[in-house]
Amino acid sequence: MRRLWPLFLVALLLFGAGARDAFDRWIKATDLPVLLADTSVEVRDRNGDLLRAYTVDGGIWRLGITPDQVDQTYLKMLIAYEDKRFFEHRGVDPRAMLRAVWQATTSGQIVSGGSTLTMQVARLMEDSGTGRWAGKLRQIRVALALEQQVSKDQILTLYLTHAPFGGNLEGIRAASLAWFRKEPTRLTPAQAAMLVALPQSPTARRPDKNPKAATAARERVLTRMVAARVLTQGAFEAALSEPVSTTRQQFPTVAAHMADRAVSGQPDAQSHGLTLNKTLQVSLESLADKALQGLGERLSVAMVVADHTTGEILASVGSAGYAQGDHRQGFVDMTRARRSPGSTLKPLVYGLAFDQGLVHPNTMINDRPVRFGTYAPQNFDGAFRGELRVSEALKNSLNIPVVLLVDEIGPANLMAAMRKAGTDPKLPGGKPGLAMALGGVGVTLEELVQLYAMQARGGLAGELIWRLGQKGEETQRVISRSAAWQLGHILSGIAPPPGSSTNRLAYKTGTSYGHRDTWAIGYDGTHVAGVWIGRPDGTPVPGAFGAAVAAPVLFDMFQRIKPKLDPLGPPPPETILLANAQLPQPLRQFRGRNALFAPTQNALKLSFPPNGARLARTGQDLTIKVRNGQKPYTVLANGAPLATGIRREEIQLPLAEIGASTITVIDAAGQSDRVRIWLE
Structure with a gap:
C-alpha cells in the first residue's frame, strides 16, 4: 500500500493540473459581453465644463x-x-x-x-x-x-x-x-x-x-x-x-442650439469642444429671458458675443427658450436665421465711401428729397435735414445720404464687400439695388457680428470660429485701417440708451421694414456683440425700434461680459483728421462724381430773404425768391416739405411760426440752397 501512495499522489497532482488546465480553457473560452457600451455624447465649453449631454438608446443617461x-x-x-x-x-x-x-x-x-x-x-x-x-x-x-x-x-x-x-x-x-x-x-x-x-x-x-x-x-x-x-x-x-438631496436635477442644457449644431456637423464624434464660455453663456441666457419680459409671448431674442482679436465666439443664444412648441418657437436658432438687417449695414457703406475718396466724416452732405427712377427713399421720420456732416448723417442713421453714397459706390460693389467680409447675403430677388443699404438683403446675426468684427479689427475680415481647434479662413482687407477707425470713432459717439452705461461703445442699431426685426451690434477694443429681437415667423412688431428695444440689451450684454470697456485705440498714422474748412475742396461737400464736372453758371440761388434776415410777422404768407436752377422746385422749412412742384421764381409760403427757421430750396437737378431767418 505504501508503494502505491506515491503513484496515487502523482495521479492526484496530474488530475489537479488537468482540471486546472481545463478550467483555464473554460474561462478563456468565455463569450464576453460587449464592453464598449454607448455613452452619452457630450458638448463642453472652452474650459471643459459640460454644456449639454444627450441620452443613449432607451433614454438612458450614461x-x-x-x-x-x-x-x-x-x-x-x-x-x-x-x-x-x-x-x-x-x-x-x-x-x-x-x-x-x-x-x-x-x-x-x-x-x-x-x-x-x-x-x-x-x-x-x-x-x-x-x-x-x-x-x-x-x-x-x-x-x-x-x-x-x-x-x-x-x-x-x-x-x-x-x-x-x-x-x-x-x-x-x-x-x-x-x-x-x-x-x-x-x-x-x-x-x-x-x-x-x-x-x-x-x-x-x-x-x-x-x-x-x-x-x-x-x-x-x-x-x-x-x-x-x-x-x-x-x-x-x-x-x-447633511440633508439628503431629494430633488432630481435637470441635466445641463446650456447653449442648446450651438450644441445641436456641433453634433449635427460631426455626428460620429463622442465629445465636442466649443469656444464658448459657460459662465458667460448662462448669464446671457438669463438676460435673454429678462429682455423679453413685458414684450409679448411671441417675441424671441438671439445674441452672439465674440472675441474679435481671436475670432472665437464666446456665447451664442439662439432663442429665449429652447422648448419646442411654445409661442416663441424657441427651437429655432435665430442666430442663423436670415433676416433684413435694417440700418446695420450703413457703417460699411460709409467705410467704402471713405476709402473711395467720396466723402470724409466732416464732408457736408445734403439730406434732401431724391428719386432714382421709381425709387424715392425716405428717412424714418419723413423729414429732411438739409446739409449736415457725414458723421452726423451716420450717427442719426439717415437713409437718404447713405443711398446717395450707395448710388456712387454701386450696389454690386457693396455686395462684393459684404461677401469679402465673410457674409453670405441673400437678395429677395433680382440684382443688388440701392435698397440694400436700408436692409433690402438677407443676413444672419452671426454674419452681422462677423461684419462688425471686421470693422473692430481695423478692416480685416476673418471667420468667426466656435469649435475648439477650428481654424478660420485667412484674413483679408475689406476697408482701410483709417476708414475702420473713423467708423469706430463715429459709432462710439452715439448716445447710449437711457439708463444704460455711459461707456463709449461703438454701436449701431437697425429696424427692418415693417418693424419685423430690431438689431443692435457693437464693439470695443476686444469684444464684439450683437442682439436681434423680433418674431421668428417674421410678422411685424408694431412700434418696435432697434434703438429702443435691442440697444438696451446690447449694453446689458457688455456689462455681463466685463465691467469696463476696452479702448478702441488711436487712429492710424495715415488717418486724415481735419475740419471741413481744411479738407481738400472736393471733400468739403458731397455732390457725387458727376457733380465735380457739372457747370455752375446756372447754380440755384435763394436770393430773398437774405441769410440771417430778421423779418416781422405780418399775418400774410412769406414771399421767397429763387434764381436759376432747374424747375420744378421743392421748398422745405426746417426739413419738412412745405411746397412741391413749384415752377415760379416767387413763392408764397404759409410760414407764420415765430422764431428761427431754415428755408431750403431744391431744384429738379438736385441742387439746393438755404437760408436761416428769424420771424419776430
Missing part, C-alpha cells in the same frame, strides 16, 4: 468616466463597502463568498453579499439576475474572464459607467449631476456614501421617491466607513447632519 475623474474618498468608500480585496483577488473572492454563505446559513437570511465588483460588472454588462444559481455561476465565469483580459482600472471604469442609480441614470457621473448638480470630482462624505448605497437597490433607495430609505442606507455606509477607518468620527457626524 456618461463616460474614468477612476481618476472621481472623488478619491468615494472610491475608498466603494472598495471598503463593496469589495475590500478588489485589488487582490482575480474576479472572485472565496473568503467573501464563504462568509456570505455562512452568515446566510446561520441567520436564515442574507446578511452580506459575496459578489465582487468584478462580478457586479459582469451582471451589469449582461443584465443578468442575482438570485439564481445559473446566473451566479455565469457571473463568476465572466468575472474570472474579465480579470484575465482587462485591467483593474478598466473593470472599475465599467462599474463607474454602468452602475444603476435610479430611473434612467447609469454611472456615477449621471448620478452626481442628477442628484447633486455637479461632477463627481469633489463629493462630500455624505454624497459619496449616498452614491455607494444607491446601486444596491436603486429603485427602493431613490432619494426623490423614498428619502427615508435613502437616508438609512447612507447612514449604514457611513457607519461602516468609520469602522474601516475611511472616515473619522468627526467626518461621520458632519455627514449625518
